[in-house]
Amino acid sequence: MRKLELHWKILIGMVLGIVFGFVMTQVDWGKGFVSDWIQPFGTIFVKLLKLIAIPLIIASLVKGISDLKDISKFRNIGLRTIGIYILTTVVAISIGLLLVNALQPGNGISEETVTKLTETYATDSGVTSKIAEATRQKDSGPLQFLEDMVPDNALKAMSDNGLMLQVIFFTIFLGISMLLIGEERAKPLKDFFDALNDVVLKMVDLIMLSAPYAVFALLAGVVVSSSDPDLLFALLKYAGVVVGGLFLMIVFYSVVVSVYTKKNPFWFLKEMSPAQLLAFSTSSSAATLPVTMERVEEHIGVDKEVSSFVLPVGATINMDGTSLYQGVAAVFISQALGFDLTFADQLTIVLTALLASIGSAAVPGAGMVMLVIVLESIGFPPDKLAIGLALIFAVDRPLDMCRTIVNVTGDAMVSMVVAKSVGKLGKPNIKEWDDHLDEVK
Ligand code: ASP
Numbered sequence: 001m002r003k004l005e006l007h008w009k010i011l012i013g014m015v016l017g018i019v020f021g022f023v024m025t026q027v028d029w030g031k032g033f034v035s036d037w038i039q040p041f042g043t044i045f046v047k048l049l050k051l052i053a054i055p056l057i058i059a060s061l062v063k064g065i066s067d068l069k070d071i072s073k074f075r076n077i078g079l080r081t082i083g084i085y086i087l088t089t090v091v092a093i094s095i096g097l098l099l100v101n102a103l104q105p106g107n108g109i110s111e112e113t114v115t116k117l118t119e120t121y122a123t124d125s126g127v128t129s130k131i132a133e134a135t136r137q138k139d140s141g142p143l144q145f146l147e148d149m150v151p152d153n154a155l156k157a158m159s160d161n162g163l164m165l166q167v168i169f170f171t172i173f174l175g176i177s178m179l180l181i182g183e184e185r186a187k188p189l190k191d192f193f194d195a196l197n198d199v200v201l202k203m204v205d206l207i208m209l210s211a212p213y214a215v216f217a218l219l220a221g222v223v224v225s226s227s228d229p230d231l232l233f234a235l236l237k238y239a240g241v242v243v244g245g246l247f248l249m250i251v252f253y254s255v256v257v258s259v260y261t262k263k264n265p266f267w268f269l270k271e272m273s274p275a276q277l278l279a280f281s282t283s284s285s286a287a288t289l290p291v292t293m294e295r296v297e298e299h300i301g302v303d304k305e306v307s308s309f310v311l312p313v314g315a316t317i318n319m320d321g322t323s324l325y326q327g328v329a330a331v332f333i334s335q336a337l338g339f340d341l342t343f344a345d346q347l348t349i350v351l352t353a354l355l356a357s358i359g360s361a362a363v364p365g366a367g368m369v370m371l372v373i374v375l376e377s378i379g380f381p382p383d384k385l386a387i388g389l390a391l392i393f394a395v396d397r398p399l400d401m402c403r404t405i406v407n408v409t410g411d412a413m414v415s416m417v418v419a420k421s422v423g424k425l426g427k428p429n430i431k432e433w434d435d436h437l438d439e440v441k
Contacts, residue, residue, distance in 0.1 A: 006208065006211070006274050007270070007273035007274050007277060009211070009212040010211050010212050010215055010274060010277045010278070010281075011277060012212065013211070013212035013213060013214075013215040013216040013219075014215045014216070014219050014277065014280075014281060016216055017215060017216035017217065017218065017219030017220040017223070018219050018220070018223055020034075020038075020216070020220045020223075021034060021219060021220035021221070021222065021223025021224050022223055024220065024223075024224055025223065025224055030224065031224045031225075034220050034221055034224045035221065035224070035225075038216075038217045038220050038221065039217055039218075039220070039221035040217075041213065041214060041217040042214050042215075042216075042217035042218035042220075042221055042281075044214075045207070045210060045211070045214030045217070045218070046214075046218075046282050046284070046287050048207045049207060049278075049282075049287045049288070049289075049290055049291070050161050050286065050287050052200050052203050052204065052207070052290050053161060053164075053286065053287075053289050053290055054158050054161065054164075054167055055196065055200050056197070056200040056201070056204070056289075056290050056293060057164065057167055057168065057171065057289075057308075057312045058158070058167065058171050058193070058196075059193045059194075059196040059197035059200055060197050060200075060293065060304055060307070060308035061168065061171040061172065061175060061308040061309060061312070062171060062174060062175045062178070062189075062190070062193040063190075063193055063194055063197050063304055063308065064175070064303075064304045064305045064306070064307070064308030064309060065171075065172065065175030065176060065178070065179065065305075065308075065309075066175055066178050066179060066186060066190045066193070067304065067305055068179065068305055071176060071179060073305075073422065074176075074309075076422060077305070077306055077309060077310070077418055077422060078309065080418050080421060080422075081309065081310050081313060081314075081414065081418050084414050084417060084418065085313075085314065085317060085318040085414060086354065088252075088318070088320050088410055088413075088414065089318065089319070089320055089323050089353075089354050089357055090350065090354060091249075091252060091320075092245075092249055092320035092321070092323050092324040092327075092406075092410075093323045093324060093326070093327045093349070093350045093353045093354065094350065095245050095248050095249065095252075095324060096241075096242075096245045096323075096324035096325065096326075096327035096328040097327045097328075097331065097346055097349065097350070099241050099244060099245050099248075099328065100241055100327065100328045100331040100332055100335075101331065101346075103237070103241050104335060105237040105238040105240070105241050105332055105335070106238070106331070106332040106333065106334065106335025106336035106337075107335050107336075108237060109234070109335075109336045109391075113234045114336060114337070114387075114391065116231070116234075117231060117234070117390050117391050117393075117394065118387045118390050118391075120228075120231065120390070120394075121389070121390035121393040121394065122386040122387055122389075122390040123386070124390070124393065126365075126393060127386055127389045127390055127393055128386065130365070130368050130369045130371075130372060130389060131372055131385055131386060131389065133369045134369050134370070134372035134373050134376075135372075137359065137369070137373070138373055138376070145358075145359065148165070148166070149165045149166060149169050150166070150169055151163065151166035151167075151169065151170055154170045157170060158170075161286060162361060162363075164286065164312060164315070164316050164362075165313075165316055165317075168309075168312055168313060168316075172309075178190065197304075200290070201293075201294055201297075201298075201431070202431075202433065203290075204290045204291060204293075204294045205294070205431070205432065205433035206433050207290075208274065208291065208433075209433065211274070211278065214281075215277065215278070215281040218281045218282060219281060222397060222401075226397065226398075228394070231394040232394055232395055232398075235391075235392065235394060235395045238328070238329075238332050238392065238395070239395045239398070239399060241328055241332070242324070242325050242328050242329075242399050242402070242403070243399070243402055245324045245325075245328060246321055246324060246325075246402050246403060246405070246406045249320055249321065249324060249406050249409075249410070250269070250405075250406065250409060253265075253268075253409055253410065253413040254266075254268070254269065256413060256417060257413060257416060257417075260417055260420060261416050261417065261420045261425060263416070268300065268412075268413075268416070269409075271295060271299040271300055271428075272292075272295055272296075272299075272300070272408075272409060272412050274291060274295060275288055275291045275292045275295045275408055275412070276405045276408060276409060278291055279401075279404040279405045279407065279408040280401045280402070280404065280405050281401070282364075282404075283363075283364035283365075283397070283400045283401050283404050284362060284363050284364055284404065285315045285319070285362040285404055285407045285408050285411070286315055286316075286361070286362035286363060287363075288315075288404070288408050289311065289312060289315045289362075292311055292315070292408050292411060292412060293307060293308075293311050293312075295412070296311060296412050296415050296416075297429075298428060298429055298430050298431055299428050299430060300412070300415075300416060300425075300428060301425060301426045301427050301428045301429070302415050302416055302419040302424065302425060302426075303419055303424035303425070303426060305424055306415055306418050306419040306422065306424050307415050307419070310411065310414060310415040310418055311411055311412075311415055314410070314411030314414060314415070315362045315407075315408075315411060316361075316362055317357075317358045318357070318358075318407070318410055318411055318414065319357040319358075319360055319362070319367070319403075319407045319410075320357070320406050320407060320410040321402070321403030321404060321405065321406030321407045321410070322356075322357050322360055322366070322367040322370070322403050322407060323353045323354060323356065323357035324403070324406070325367055325371075325399060325403045326349075326353040326356060326357070326367060326370060326371050326374050327349055327350070327353050327374075329371055329392050330349050330353075330371065330374045330375055330378065330380075331346070331349070332391075332392065333375065333380075333388040333389075333391055333392065334378075334380070336391055337384060337387065337388065337391075339380065339381075339384075341378065345378040345379075348377050348378050349374060349377070349378060351377075352373060352374045352377040352378075353370075353374050356370035356371075356373055356374055357370070362407070364397075364400055365396065365397075365400060367400065367403065368389065368392075368393075368396055368400075371389070372385060372389070375388060
Protein backbone atom coordinates (compact mmCIF):
# COMPACT_ATOMS: atom_id res chain seq x y z
CA MET A 1 0.00 0.00 0.00
CA ARG A 2 2.94 2.33 0.70
CA LYS A 3 4.01 2.73 -2.92
CA LEU A 4 0.51 3.54 -4.12
CA GLU A 5 -0.13 7.23 -4.78
CA LEU A 6 -2.38 9.02 -2.33
CA HIS A 7 -5.27 9.58 -4.73
CA TRP A 8 -5.41 5.86 -5.50
CA LYS A 9 -5.50 4.99 -1.83
CA ILE A 10 -8.32 7.47 -1.28
CA LEU A 11 -10.19 6.15 -4.30
CA ILE A 12 -9.91 2.57 -3.05
CA GLY A 13 -11.18 3.72 0.36
CA MET A 14 -14.14 5.42 -1.30
CA VAL A 15 -15.10 2.42 -3.41
CA LEU A 16 -14.81 0.04 -0.45
CA GLY A 17 -16.87 2.48 1.66
CA ILE A 18 -19.65 2.54 -0.94
CA VAL A 19 -19.67 -1.24 -1.28
CA PHE A 20 -19.60 -1.72 2.50
CA GLY A 21 -22.41 0.84 2.97
CA PHE A 22 -24.46 -0.93 0.36
CA VAL A 23 -23.96 -4.34 2.00
CA MET A 24 -24.95 -2.82 5.33
CA THR A 25 -28.24 -1.53 3.91
CA GLN A 26 -29.12 -5.17 3.20
CA VAL A 27 -29.04 -6.26 6.85
CA ASP A 28 -31.35 -5.07 9.62
CA TRP A 29 -28.69 -3.88 11.99
CA GLY A 30 -26.46 -2.42 9.24
CA LYS A 31 -27.57 1.20 9.40
CA GLY A 32 -27.20 1.40 13.18
CA PHE A 33 -23.83 -0.34 13.00
CA VAL A 34 -22.48 2.12 10.45
CA SER A 35 -23.73 5.20 12.29
CA ASP A 36 -22.50 3.97 15.70
CA TRP A 37 -19.19 2.36 14.80
CA ILE A 38 -18.02 3.58 11.40
CA GLN A 39 -19.28 7.11 10.77
CA PRO A 40 -17.59 8.62 13.88
CA PHE A 41 -14.18 8.03 12.23
CA GLY A 42 -15.27 10.10 9.23
CA THR A 43 -16.56 12.82 11.52
CA ILE A 44 -13.28 12.89 13.46
CA PHE A 45 -11.35 13.31 10.21
CA VAL A 46 -13.53 16.24 9.10
CA LYS A 47 -13.12 17.81 12.55
CA LEU A 48 -9.32 17.48 12.31
CA LEU A 49 -9.32 19.27 8.97
CA LYS A 50 -11.55 22.03 10.29
CA LEU A 51 -9.40 22.26 13.40
CA ILE A 52 -6.41 23.47 11.43
CA ALA A 53 -8.25 25.66 8.91
CA ILE A 54 -8.14 28.92 10.90
CA PRO A 55 -4.48 28.64 12.04
CA LEU A 56 -3.52 27.76 8.47
CA ILE A 57 -5.36 30.73 6.96
CA ILE A 58 -3.81 33.14 9.46
CA ALA A 59 -0.26 31.79 9.23
CA SER A 60 -0.20 31.50 5.49
CA LEU A 61 -1.88 34.84 4.82
CA VAL A 62 0.47 36.69 7.17
CA LYS A 63 3.40 34.96 5.49
CA GLY A 64 2.01 35.74 2.05
CA ILE A 65 1.52 39.43 2.77
CA SER A 66 4.73 39.95 4.69
CA ASP A 67 6.71 38.38 1.84
CA LEU A 68 5.35 41.07 -0.51
CA LYS A 69 7.85 43.68 -1.42
CA ASP A 70 5.21 46.29 -2.10
CA ILE A 71 1.56 46.58 -1.14
CA SER A 72 0.29 47.59 -4.56
CA LYS A 73 0.97 44.01 -5.67
CA PHE A 74 -1.56 42.86 -3.14
CA ARG A 75 -4.20 45.18 -4.57
CA ASN A 76 -3.46 43.69 -7.99
CA ILE A 77 -3.88 40.16 -6.72
CA GLY A 78 -7.08 41.10 -4.89
CA LEU A 79 -8.77 42.81 -7.82
CA ARG A 80 -7.82 40.07 -10.29
CA THR A 81 -9.02 37.36 -7.96
CA ILE A 82 -12.45 38.90 -7.42
CA GLY A 83 -12.79 39.70 -11.15
CA ILE A 84 -11.92 36.16 -12.25
CA TYR A 85 -14.15 34.63 -9.58
CA ILE A 86 -17.13 36.59 -10.88
CA LEU A 87 -16.30 35.61 -14.45
CA THR A 88 -16.02 31.87 -13.77
CA THR A 89 -19.25 31.94 -11.77
CA VAL A 90 -21.12 33.60 -14.64
CA VAL A 91 -19.71 30.95 -17.03
CA ALA A 92 -20.92 28.22 -14.65
CA ILE A 93 -24.46 29.60 -14.34
CA SER A 94 -24.67 30.13 -18.10
CA ILE A 95 -23.61 26.53 -18.81
CA GLY A 96 -26.22 25.31 -16.33
CA LEU A 97 -29.00 27.43 -17.83
CA LEU A 98 -28.12 26.46 -21.41
CA LEU A 99 -28.20 22.75 -20.56
CA VAL A 100 -31.40 22.83 -18.53
CA ASN A 101 -33.24 24.84 -21.18
CA ALA A 102 -32.02 22.62 -24.00
CA LEU A 103 -32.64 19.28 -22.28
CA GLN A 104 -35.76 20.23 -20.26
CA PRO A 105 -35.41 17.57 -17.54
CA GLY A 106 -38.43 18.98 -15.65
CA ASN A 107 -40.91 18.34 -18.43
CA GLY A 108 -40.53 14.58 -18.30
CA ILE A 109 -41.50 14.37 -14.64
CA SER A 110 -44.91 12.76 -14.13
CA GLU A 111 -47.68 14.14 -11.91
CA GLU A 112 -47.35 10.97 -9.85
CA THR A 113 -43.65 11.49 -9.14
CA VAL A 114 -44.27 15.11 -8.13
CA THR A 115 -46.93 13.93 -5.66
CA LYS A 116 -44.73 11.17 -4.30
CA LEU A 117 -41.74 13.46 -3.82
CA THR A 118 -43.94 16.14 -2.24
CA GLU A 119 -45.50 13.67 0.17
CA THR A 120 -42.11 12.30 1.13
CA TYR A 121 -40.13 15.50 1.56
CA ALA A 122 -42.26 18.69 1.70
CA THR A 123 -42.57 18.49 5.48
CA ASP A 124 -39.13 16.93 6.01
CA SER A 125 -37.10 18.95 8.49
CA GLY A 126 -34.25 19.05 5.94
CA VAL A 127 -36.48 21.05 3.57
CA THR A 128 -38.29 23.26 6.10
CA SER A 129 -35.08 24.19 7.91
CA LYS A 130 -33.53 25.36 4.63
CA ILE A 131 -36.51 27.62 3.90
CA ALA A 132 -36.36 29.06 7.42
CA GLU A 133 -32.61 29.68 7.11
CA ALA A 134 -33.10 31.42 3.74
CA THR A 135 -35.79 33.71 5.20
CA ARG A 136 -33.43 34.66 8.00
CA GLN A 137 -30.63 35.49 5.55
CA LYS A 138 -32.92 37.39 3.18
CA ASP A 139 -34.20 39.76 5.83
CA SER A 140 -30.85 41.56 6.02
CA GLY A 141 -29.97 44.87 4.28
CA PRO A 142 -27.94 45.19 1.04
CA LEU A 143 -24.68 46.07 2.78
CA GLN A 144 -25.05 43.44 5.47
CA PHE A 145 -22.33 41.29 3.88
CA LEU A 146 -19.81 44.16 4.24
CA GLU A 147 -20.84 44.71 7.82
CA ASP A 148 -20.51 40.98 8.48
CA MET A 149 -16.99 40.92 7.09
CA VAL A 150 -15.61 43.19 9.82
CA PRO A 151 -15.20 41.51 13.20
CA ASP A 152 -15.53 43.42 16.46
CA ASN A 153 -13.54 40.79 18.29
CA ALA A 154 -10.63 39.07 16.58
CA LEU A 155 -10.56 36.14 18.97
CA LYS A 156 -14.28 35.55 18.63
CA ALA A 157 -13.91 35.51 14.84
CA MET A 158 -11.09 32.98 15.12
CA SER A 159 -13.21 30.74 17.29
CA ASP A 160 -15.83 30.18 14.60
CA ASN A 161 -15.06 28.45 11.31
CA GLY A 162 -18.15 30.08 9.81
CA LEU A 163 -16.53 33.50 10.20
CA MET A 164 -13.69 32.84 7.77
CA LEU A 165 -14.11 36.18 5.97
CA GLN A 166 -13.76 38.03 9.29
CA VAL A 167 -10.56 36.15 10.01
CA ILE A 168 -9.25 36.99 6.53
CA PHE A 169 -10.12 40.66 7.10
CA PHE A 170 -8.27 40.76 10.42
CA THR A 171 -5.27 38.91 9.03
CA ILE A 172 -4.89 41.17 5.99
CA PHE A 173 -5.07 44.16 8.35
CA LEU A 174 -2.40 42.58 10.55
CA GLY A 175 -0.17 41.65 7.60
CA ILE A 176 -0.31 45.10 6.02
CA SER A 177 0.45 46.75 9.36
CA MET A 178 3.43 44.43 9.74
CA LEU A 179 4.76 45.62 6.39
CA LEU A 180 4.32 49.21 7.50
CA ILE A 181 6.42 48.91 10.67
CA GLY A 182 9.39 47.85 8.56
CA GLU A 183 11.07 44.51 8.00
CA GLU A 184 13.35 44.58 10.99
CA ARG A 185 10.70 45.40 13.61
CA ALA A 186 8.28 42.86 12.16
CA LYS A 187 10.84 40.06 12.02
CA PRO A 188 9.97 38.23 15.29
CA LEU A 189 6.31 38.11 14.33
CA LYS A 190 7.11 37.07 10.78
CA ASP A 191 9.38 34.25 11.95
CA PHE A 192 6.66 33.07 14.30
CA PHE A 193 4.03 32.93 11.56
CA ASP A 194 6.50 31.33 9.10
CA ALA A 195 7.16 28.52 11.53
CA LEU A 196 3.47 28.17 12.38
CA ASN A 197 2.72 27.90 8.69
CA ASP A 198 5.21 25.04 8.23
CA VAL A 199 3.88 23.28 11.29
CA VAL A 200 0.25 23.47 10.16
CA LEU A 201 1.16 22.20 6.69
CA LYS A 202 2.88 19.27 8.39
CA MET A 203 -0.35 18.66 10.31
CA VAL A 204 -2.15 18.46 6.95
CA ASP A 205 0.33 15.76 5.83
CA LEU A 206 -0.27 13.81 9.03
CA ILE A 207 -4.05 14.07 8.84
CA MET A 208 -3.93 12.95 5.22
CA LEU A 209 -2.32 9.68 6.28
CA SER A 210 -5.74 8.67 7.59
CA ALA A 211 -7.66 9.98 4.54
CA PRO A 212 -8.17 6.58 2.82
CA TYR A 213 -9.76 5.14 5.99
CA ALA A 214 -11.75 8.28 6.70
CA VAL A 215 -13.34 8.42 3.25
CA PHE A 216 -14.34 4.79 3.72
CA ALA A 217 -16.25 5.80 6.85
CA LEU A 218 -17.71 8.95 5.28
CA LEU A 219 -19.01 7.20 2.18
CA ALA A 220 -20.38 4.20 4.05
CA GLY A 221 -22.31 6.75 6.13
CA VAL A 222 -23.63 8.54 3.04
CA VAL A 223 -24.80 5.28 1.45
CA VAL A 224 -26.73 4.01 4.48
CA SER A 225 -28.53 7.33 4.91
CA SER A 226 -29.40 7.87 1.22
CA SER A 227 -32.96 8.02 -0.09
CA ASP A 228 -35.18 5.41 -1.62
CA PRO A 229 -33.53 4.27 -4.91
CA ASP A 230 -36.85 4.61 -6.82
CA LEU A 231 -36.96 8.32 -6.06
CA LEU A 232 -33.34 8.71 -7.03
CA PHE A 233 -34.15 7.05 -10.33
CA ALA A 234 -37.01 9.45 -11.09
CA LEU A 235 -34.59 12.34 -10.80
CA LEU A 236 -31.92 10.76 -12.95
CA LYS A 237 -32.36 13.16 -15.87
CA TYR A 238 -32.17 16.22 -13.63
CA ALA A 239 -29.12 14.82 -11.84
CA GLY A 240 -27.60 13.99 -15.23
CA VAL A 241 -27.96 17.62 -16.36
CA VAL A 242 -26.27 18.92 -13.20
CA VAL A 243 -23.44 16.38 -13.42
CA GLY A 244 -23.03 17.04 -17.17
CA GLY A 245 -22.76 20.78 -16.48
CA LEU A 246 -20.24 20.18 -13.70
CA PHE A 247 -18.20 18.03 -16.05
CA LEU A 248 -18.19 20.83 -18.63
CA MET A 249 -16.88 23.18 -15.94
CA ILE A 250 -13.94 20.83 -15.36
CA VAL A 251 -13.33 20.87 -19.12
CA PHE A 252 -13.49 24.67 -19.04
CA TYR A 253 -10.92 24.82 -16.22
CA SER A 254 -8.67 22.42 -18.10
CA VAL A 255 -8.80 24.60 -21.21
CA VAL A 256 -7.94 27.71 -19.19
CA VAL A 257 -5.06 25.93 -17.44
CA SER A 258 -3.69 24.71 -20.72
CA VAL A 259 -4.14 27.93 -22.73
CA TYR A 260 -3.27 30.51 -20.10
CA THR A 261 -0.77 28.84 -17.80
CA LYS A 262 0.65 26.51 -20.50
CA LYS A 263 0.58 23.59 -18.06
CA ASN A 264 -0.77 20.14 -18.81
CA PRO A 265 -4.38 20.06 -17.55
CA PHE A 266 -4.18 16.32 -16.79
CA TRP A 267 -1.22 17.00 -14.55
CA PHE A 268 -3.22 19.77 -12.85
CA LEU A 269 -6.19 17.46 -12.27
CA LYS A 270 -3.98 14.62 -11.05
CA GLU A 271 -2.13 16.82 -8.57
CA MET A 272 -5.43 18.23 -7.30
CA SER A 273 -7.15 14.86 -7.12
CA PRO A 274 -6.67 14.21 -3.37
CA ALA A 275 -8.39 17.55 -2.64
CA GLN A 276 -11.13 16.76 -5.16
CA LEU A 277 -11.76 13.33 -3.67
CA LEU A 278 -11.98 14.85 -0.20
CA ALA A 279 -14.35 17.52 -1.48
CA PHE A 280 -16.52 14.70 -2.81
CA SER A 281 -16.37 12.71 0.42
CA THR A 282 -16.95 15.62 2.83
CA SER A 283 -19.21 17.89 0.68
CA SER A 284 -17.48 20.85 2.22
CA SER A 285 -14.98 23.18 0.56
CA ALA A 286 -14.19 24.66 3.97
CA ALA A 287 -13.16 21.29 5.39
CA THR A 288 -11.15 20.58 2.24
CA LEU A 289 -9.39 23.96 2.33
CA PRO A 290 -6.23 22.88 4.20
CA VAL A 291 -5.66 20.11 1.65
CA THR A 292 -6.45 22.41 -1.29
CA MET A 293 -3.85 24.87 0.01
CA GLU A 294 -1.24 22.20 0.52
CA ARG A 295 -1.76 20.74 -2.96
CA VAL A 296 -1.77 24.10 -4.73
CA GLU A 297 1.36 25.37 -2.98
CA GLU A 298 3.51 22.25 -2.80
CA HIS A 299 2.31 20.21 -5.77
CA ILE A 300 1.29 22.89 -8.31
CA GLY A 301 3.86 25.54 -7.41
CA VAL A 302 1.64 28.54 -6.73
CA ASP A 303 3.42 31.05 -4.52
CA LYS A 304 2.02 31.59 -1.03
CA GLU A 305 1.61 35.32 -1.76
CA VAL A 306 -1.18 34.31 -4.12
CA SER A 307 -2.60 31.07 -2.73
CA SER A 308 -2.87 32.33 0.85
CA PHE A 309 -5.36 34.95 -0.29
CA VAL A 310 -7.03 33.39 -3.31
CA LEU A 311 -7.90 30.01 -1.77
CA PRO A 312 -9.52 30.95 1.58
CA VAL A 313 -11.44 33.76 -0.10
CA GLY A 314 -12.44 31.37 -2.89
CA ALA A 315 -13.64 28.72 -0.45
CA THR A 316 -16.10 31.24 0.93
CA ILE A 317 -17.17 33.30 -2.07
CA ASN A 318 -16.38 31.34 -5.23
CA MET A 319 -18.68 28.40 -5.78
CA ASP A 320 -19.01 27.64 -9.46
CA GLY A 321 -20.48 24.19 -8.90
CA THR A 322 -23.06 25.54 -6.47
CA SER A 323 -24.17 28.34 -8.75
CA LEU A 324 -24.43 26.03 -11.76
CA TYR A 325 -26.59 23.72 -9.66
CA GLN A 326 -28.76 26.61 -8.51
CA GLY A 327 -29.44 27.66 -12.10
CA VAL A 328 -30.34 24.12 -13.17
CA ALA A 329 -32.42 23.41 -10.06
CA ALA A 330 -34.41 26.65 -10.28
CA VAL A 331 -35.37 26.03 -13.90
CA PHE A 332 -35.98 22.31 -13.32
CA ILE A 333 -38.40 23.02 -10.46
CA SER A 334 -40.19 25.64 -12.56
CA GLN A 335 -40.51 23.21 -15.48
CA ALA A 336 -41.77 20.38 -13.28
CA LEU A 337 -44.40 22.55 -11.56
CA GLY A 338 -45.46 24.29 -14.79
CA PHE A 339 -44.22 27.71 -13.77
CA ASP A 340 -43.25 29.63 -16.94
CA LEU A 341 -39.96 31.49 -16.96
CA THR A 342 -39.30 34.49 -19.20
CA PHE A 343 -35.88 35.46 -20.54
CA ALA A 344 -35.78 38.23 -17.91
CA ASP A 345 -36.40 35.60 -15.21
CA GLN A 346 -33.42 33.64 -16.48
CA LEU A 347 -31.25 36.74 -16.32
CA THR A 348 -32.46 37.30 -12.77
CA ILE A 349 -31.35 33.74 -12.01
CA VAL A 350 -27.85 34.53 -13.30
CA LEU A 351 -27.62 37.56 -11.06
CA THR A 352 -29.09 36.07 -7.90
CA ALA A 353 -27.25 32.77 -8.27
CA LEU A 354 -24.03 34.80 -8.58
CA LEU A 355 -24.79 36.68 -5.37
CA ALA A 356 -26.10 33.53 -3.72
CA SER A 357 -22.92 31.58 -4.40
CA ILE A 358 -20.94 34.39 -2.80
CA GLY A 359 -23.23 34.23 0.21
CA SER A 360 -23.33 30.42 0.53
CA ALA A 361 -21.40 28.89 3.39
CA ALA A 362 -18.82 26.31 2.34
CA VAL A 363 -20.59 23.48 4.16
CA PRO A 364 -22.79 20.56 3.08
CA GLY A 365 -26.22 21.56 1.83
CA ALA A 366 -25.60 25.32 1.84
CA GLY A 367 -26.38 25.60 -1.87
CA MET A 368 -29.97 24.53 -1.23
CA VAL A 369 -30.56 27.36 1.24
CA MET A 370 -29.53 29.89 -1.36
CA LEU A 371 -31.66 28.15 -3.96
CA VAL A 372 -34.67 29.33 -1.98
CA ILE A 373 -33.52 32.91 -2.47
CA VAL A 374 -32.96 32.33 -6.20
CA LEU A 375 -36.48 30.89 -6.52
CA GLU A 376 -38.01 33.81 -4.65
CA SER A 377 -36.21 36.30 -6.90
CA ILE A 378 -38.09 34.98 -9.93
CA GLY A 379 -41.43 35.32 -8.18
CA PHE A 380 -41.86 31.66 -7.32
CA PRO A 381 -45.01 31.35 -5.14
CA PRO A 382 -43.90 31.11 -1.47
CA ASP A 383 -46.46 28.41 -0.69
CA LYS A 384 -44.92 26.19 -3.36
CA LEU A 385 -41.32 26.57 -2.14
CA ALA A 386 -41.48 23.47 0.05
CA ILE A 387 -42.86 21.44 -2.87
CA GLY A 388 -40.10 22.78 -5.13
CA LEU A 389 -37.34 21.82 -2.75
CA ALA A 390 -39.00 18.46 -2.07
CA LEU A 391 -38.62 17.68 -5.78
CA ILE A 392 -34.84 17.82 -5.67
CA PHE A 393 -34.13 16.87 -2.06
CA ALA A 394 -33.64 13.15 -2.72
CA VAL A 395 -30.60 13.73 -4.92
CA ASP A 396 -29.24 16.76 -3.13
CA ARG A 397 -26.49 14.99 -1.20
CA PRO A 398 -24.88 13.21 -4.19
CA LEU A 399 -25.10 16.42 -6.22
CA ASP A 400 -23.64 18.39 -3.31
CA MET A 401 -20.69 15.99 -3.33
CA CYS A 402 -20.16 16.56 -7.06
CA ARG A 403 -20.57 20.34 -6.99
CA THR A 404 -18.10 20.65 -4.12
CA ILE A 405 -15.44 19.04 -6.38
CA VAL A 406 -16.05 21.83 -8.90
CA ASN A 407 -16.02 24.51 -6.17
CA VAL A 408 -12.59 23.34 -5.01
CA THR A 409 -11.15 22.81 -8.50
CA GLY A 410 -12.35 26.28 -9.56
CA ASP A 411 -10.51 27.92 -6.66
CA ALA A 412 -7.34 26.02 -7.49
CA MET A 413 -7.56 26.97 -11.17
CA VAL A 414 -8.06 30.66 -10.35
CA SER A 415 -5.10 30.61 -7.98
CA MET A 416 -2.97 29.26 -10.84
CA VAL A 417 -4.21 31.90 -13.25
CA VAL A 418 -3.69 34.77 -10.81
CA ALA A 419 -0.24 33.42 -9.92
CA LYS A 420 0.71 33.20 -13.57
CA SER A 421 -0.52 36.73 -14.22
CA VAL A 422 1.72 38.20 -11.51
CA GLY A 423 4.71 35.95 -12.25
CA LYS A 424 4.23 33.79 -9.14
CA LEU A 425 3.67 30.37 -10.65
CA GLY A 426 6.81 28.44 -9.86
CA LYS A 427 7.96 24.87 -9.56
CA PRO A 428 6.34 22.32 -7.23
CA ASN A 429 8.14 21.78 -3.94
CA ILE A 430 6.71 18.65 -2.40
CA LYS A 431 7.25 17.99 1.30
CA GLU A 432 6.51 14.58 2.80
CA TRP A 433 5.28 14.05 6.37
CA ASP A 434 8.43 12.08 7.32
CA ASP A 435 11.11 14.39 5.85
CA HIS A 436 12.63 15.00 9.29
CA LEU A 437 11.49 11.86 11.03
CA ASP A 438 15.00 10.41 11.38
CA GLU A 439 16.16 13.47 13.32
CA VAL A 440 13.58 12.98 16.03
CA LYS A 441 13.32 9.21 16.12
N1 ASP B 1 -21.18 21.93 -0.12
C1 ASP B 1 -20.78 23.03 -0.95
C2 ASP B 1 -19.39 23.48 -0.55
O1 ASP B 1 -19.00 23.37 0.58
C3 ASP B 1 -21.75 24.17 -0.89
C4 ASP B 1 -23.06 23.73 -1.52
O2 ASP B 1 -23.15 23.76 -2.75
O3 ASP B 1 -23.97 23.31 -0.81
O4 ASP B 1 -18.64 23.92 -1.38
